[in-house]
Amino acid sequence: MRDFALAPPAAPPLTGGLADSVFGNAETHPGLPVVARRPDPGSPVWEPVTAAQLRDEVAGAAKGFVAAGIAPGHRVAIMARTRYEWTVLSHALWAVGAEVVPVHPASSRDQVEWILRDAGCVGVVVEDEQGIMTVGSVCAALPLLRHVWQIDDGALQRLMDQGTAVSPATVDSLRRIVGPDATAVIAYTSGTSGRPLGCALSHRALAAPCDVLLAGWGHTAAPPGEQPSVLAFLPFSHVYGLMIQGLCIRGRFLLGHEPDMSEAALASALRSFKPTYLYAVPSVYEKIYKTFLRTSQQAGRGTLFEKAAQVARDFAAAEERRRLGRGPGPGLDLRLQHALYERTVYRRLRAVLGGRVVRGTSGGSPLNRDLALFYEGIGVFVHDGYGLTETAGGITMQPLGREKSGTVGKALPGTEIRVADDGEILVRGPSVFQGYVGDEAATRAALRGGWLATGDLGRLDTEGYLTITGRKKDVIITSGGTSVAPAPLEQRLRMHPLVHQAVVVGDNRPCVGALITLDPQFVAHWRAALALPGDAPGREAREENALREEIARAVAAANSTVSRAESIRVFRILPEPFDVASGLLTPSMKLRRDAIVERYAAEIDAMYRARGRVPRRPVPDDAAWDDSDDVFR
Structure with a gap:
């Protein structure tokens, strides 16, 4: 360990x-x-x-x-x-x-x-x-x-x-x-692969994280006196x-x-x-941000919003360095810009959320650090939490006054977290489940000497902050032996306004690829704003070319966060989003990766075959991402 x-x-x-x-x-x-x-x-x-x-x-x-x-x-x-x-x-x-x-x-x-x-x-x-x-x-x-x-x-x-x-x-x-140890809930896992398993959760397990959070952080859920x-x-x-x-x-x-x-x-x-506290999943926070951006652009204030958003992120990052003892905080110029946008932009954004939200929590999957900084910068501190069905919900929280965006915080009081040598997160504490209903073998595999093997991958820094890097079973291994955690790439892709969902693929393939779905509302807005001249057939072709280039930029931005061997070299845009009804999302909005790969096997095969037909030229290992690798058909 x-x-x-x-x-x-x-x-x-x-x-x-x-x-x-x-x-x-x-x-x-x-x-x-x-x-x-x-x-x-x-x-x-x-x-x-x-x-x-x-x-x-x-x-x-x-x-x-x-x-x-x-x-x-x-x-x-x-x-x-x-x-x-x-x-x-x-x-x-x-x-x-x-x-x-x-x-x-x-x-x-x-x-x-x-x-x-x-x-x-x-x-x-x-x-x-x-x-x-x-x-x-x-x-x-x-x-x-x-x-x-x-x-x-x-x-x-x-x-x-x-x-x-x-x-x-x-x-x-x-x-x-x-009694507190009586079973209260049989909560079934998401079933992202195979049959869902019923997790027996006691009254104590469900109450423990709530009581700890209320005792240590409850006073932050509303302005004083409310x-x-x-x-x-x-x-x-x-x-x-x-x-x-x-x-x-x-x-x-x-x-x-x-x-x-x-x-x-x-x-x-x-x-x-008009809530004072917001609980949501990353896709909701992403959608709210994209709605802010789209409505600002439609009102002719897109440039103003983008500048205000960047100031919000910069201001929050400077505040984070200050509270972690790594810097003096926002400088005078940044404070003045932030105060200006507070009067003209940020308070209007908060009004869309009801006008009273002071903080929020994101859970279910990792929240993009830039997105967390944006919300903090506009006056709604959103922290990323971590938990799973087998732990009856949250097991980490950001320490007050020492919050660190990009992490899920530290273990809740009474809970212990370890990271095994292979990167798997292990948890022990009062909220851990009693076992899987009717499946002793699965229970023994998950509970090892009192520790729950979560199946999640992560790392703890020297101060005890936990960062989630993915799921063990989701790690992709290319035919060249490169191991790739898909979640960070998918998270970065979704930050582009046009991208709704992304699934990174590449098991036993020569390189990493991606299946992408588009946000229909933002695509409609984007097409209207593009306003290309010419007859309909020619205009549509130019629009599609412009769209391909925009998605290629989103892929390039995601690739900038990883090594060349881990980067997305091919991608395909799908005509419709993944949803629960089609069996491609779980009820908790998580991707059913195996089902998606099976459903779109033909498209994935075609994507890689098309890549093989693209003329190649030797490039050094440290070269930038090459547009000739794009496949958008």
């Missing part, structure tokens, strides 16, 4: 279950709004739900589950988008000692059948008629399944009505026997979303739900809800 980091002492241990927070909040702060919900989807009006009101709905639903025969240890799936009912029903199930099995509502029929059967679910809550039809089509293969509730058909109210004959004391008795507020839009079917819910309930943050992750719906919800 090498690069060992041991975090400071942990927060006080959990003594009960997750539902205790709902009941405890109602006892100590009964009138405090803890949830805000809208009367209608898309409404700009958010109605407060107090701690006492939330407790009453959770208790009522819990009584309904008891009336339906749900008992401690029973597993009930929730297959719905991020909405108010998810929070009520999950805590109601935890209150009676049941285990929640989150299922993404966009999961395929086969995925739903596998998860419900593998977990042994006795009940499932679906969102709508589509969910009813999906579950109905696999019921014959699920002999343990006895209950199906539909949220849009009034499931919450029906449960509360059915539970009226159950004594409140029954729920209290069941809740009080739930109640923190969080708009939850990431799926609760993923542990990142569950951690956000846990932070809000346990920390008495005001929690809002947005089930629609489309750009228009999210923008509207941010403006009306």
Whole structure:
């Protein structure tokens, strides 16, 4: 082993279950709004739900589950988008000692059948008629399944009505026997390769990172004296979303739900809800940045935005050097420029996010350092966190006053991180899972002497900051023996406004290649701004040539960060993006690399064959990237 980091002492241990927070909040702060919900989807009006009101709905639903025969240890799936009912029903199930099995509502029929059967679910809550039809089509293969509730058909109210004959004391008795080491959630992995595995997560595991973060960083989630507020839009079917819910309930943050992750719906919800803290994945932060850029260009202020963005990055980088003791901070000229753009640009950008966001967290995959510096420079410090399903969410955090962009921070108090000799990150701590459901072999392979082998690659610097470099199973080895981690190249490619997604390929190939999808909105804007003269056929051809050149520049920029042997030498633009429906993205928006390579095998073969037909000329090893290597057909 090498690069060992041991975090400071942990927060006080959990003594009960997750539902205790709902009941405890109602006892100590009964009138405090803890949830805000809208009367209608898309409404700009958010109605407060107090701690006492939330407790009453959770208790009522819990009584309904008891009336339906749900008992401690029973597993009930929730297959719905991020909405108010998810929070009520999950805590109601935890209150009676049941285990929640989150299922993404966009999961395929086969995925739903596998998860419900593998977990042994006795009940499932679906969102709508589509969910009813999906579950109905696999019921014959699920002999343990006895209950199906539909949220849009009034499931919450029906449960509360059915539970009226159950004594409140029954729920209290069941809740009080739930211990911190009882299983709370069976969370299935992303399934980027092979069948998803069910991770058994205890109440303690899910609460531990939330409590540590609240104790050490909770006061930074809002301006002094204000109640923190969080708009939850990431799926609760993923542990990142569950951690956000846990932070809000346990920390008495005001929690809002947005089930629609489309750009228009999210923008509207941010403006009306006005969160103080933002939780998202890198693709959301990238999309917001590109939207800033596109709207500025459409308004004729593109040059102003680009200058302001560069000043923001420079200012944040100088501030980072200062707080790390490596420099004096921004100079007078930079401070003056930053103050100017604060009045003319930055405050308007923050207004798009609701106007109250002070900080944010990015998770799920690494966040580009330049993007993190941009957000910090405009007044919204966004730090990159790290965690995985097997750790019930986050296990690192940026130390206050010593934040370092480009890293995921240091291990949370109570958690230990090591990096093995082969670069794999190993983790030990209270949030580590109990094991994979029904798969002892996989559990033994992941848990080695109390340490979780994460499958992620990374490095710890001399100060204990962790940097994620990729996944072990994603490393590409070319036919020449060069090992390439695809994530950094893909991350850099996505920073170009025209690029939506990128997948680096090259296993057993002579060089590294890339499959690229384009951002349709930015492409439309780019074409309109290009405004080439001439007849339609000729204009279209010139537009395509200009587009090829622009993507080639994006590839060259990505290549500037790696050696020549690791650089992208061929690429192909695909006509449509990867999505969950096509099976090319996981519900948590991660690439299914094996599926993508299989789906586009013909295009990949053609890409490399075309490269072989391009006339070559000898070049020295240290030469710059050569445009003759481009393949765009």
